[in-house]
Amino acid sequence: MNEIVVDVWGDFACFSRPESKVERLTYPVPTPSAMRGVLSAIYCKPNEFFWQVTKIEVLRKPSYVSFKRNEVKEKIPEKPKEPVRVDLTGADKKGRTQRQTVALKDVRYRVHAQIRKRPSFGGSEKQLYEQALRRIRRGQCYYQPSLGLREFVAYFEEGTGEARPIELDLDLGYMVYDVFDLHRFEVTPKAEPYVTLFHAQLNNGILEVPDFDSEQVLRPEVK
Numbered sequence: 057m058n059e060i061v062v063d064v065w066g067d068f069a070c071f072s073r074p075e076s077k078v079e080r081l082t083y084p085v086p087t088p089s090a091m092r093g094v095l096s097a098i099y100c101k102p103n104e105f106f107w108q109v110t111k112i113e114v115l116r117k118p119s120y121v122s123f124k125r126n127e128v129k130e131k132i133p134e135k136p137k138e139p140v141r142v143d144l145t146g147a148d149k150k151g152r153t154q155r156q157t158v159a160l161k162d163v164r165y166r167v168h169a170q171i172r173k174r175p176s177f178g179g180s181e182k183q184l185y186e187q188a189l190r191r192i193r194r195g196q197c198y199y200q201p202s203l204g205l206r207e208f209v210a211y212f213e214e215g216t217g218e219a220r221p222i223e224l225d226l227d228l229g230y231m232v233y234d235v236f237d238l239h240r241f242e243v244t245p246k247a248e249p250y251v252t253l254f255h256a257q258l259n260n261g262i263l264e265v266p267d268f269d270s271e272q273v274l275r276p277e278v279k
Contacts, residue, residue, distance in 0.1 A: 058170060062213070109168070119161050127154075197212075254273050
C-alpha cells in the first residue's frame, strides 16, 4: 500500500486565485493545498507524517456560479474590553464588506495522495496507511472537510475508479501549490506563510502534482 485514493464532491467549491485580492475568483480545478486540507480533516498527525498529493482527477466539467456575500473584515478579540454588541437590524456596517464570489458548483474529484513519514517517526508507513483507510471507509473525520471555503462542505468516500475523468485540456499557468512548508509542522505565533507555486496543466481531466521537493515547485527565497 503506497497510495490513498479518495473521491471528493460537494455542491459548491471556491479555490481562490491569489491575484484576485478583493473579489474571490476560483481556479477551475482544486489546488493541491485544498485537497491536502480535505485529507488532513480526515486523518492528520502532523508530528508523524504529511500528505503528499500526487494527482487530482476532475470527474465533472467545471461549472461556475456568481454571487455576493456580506463578509466580516475583523475578528472579535478573544478577551474584548467591552461587551460585544450585535446590531441585528443591519444598520451598523462597521467591520463588514460585500464581496463578489465566482465559485464552482456541483463538483466531484478523485484525489491520489501518499503518506510521507517524518524522519522522527519510528513507526511504519503501512500502519499509517491502514489507519487512514479505515477512517475513510467509516466516514470519520476530525472536522468537516471543505472545498476552499468552510461553508462549502466536502463529502468523501474511498475512490472506486468507476467514473472517468472528463476530456479537458487546460494550461492553468502558475497555481498555488501550498501556503505552508510541509516539512515544518510546528505552529508558532511568529510563523510566516510559505507560499509555493507550480506550473499546472490539466491533461484529459488529470492534474499531475509534482513532489513538494521537486525543482518544478517554485518556493520563496530564504532570507
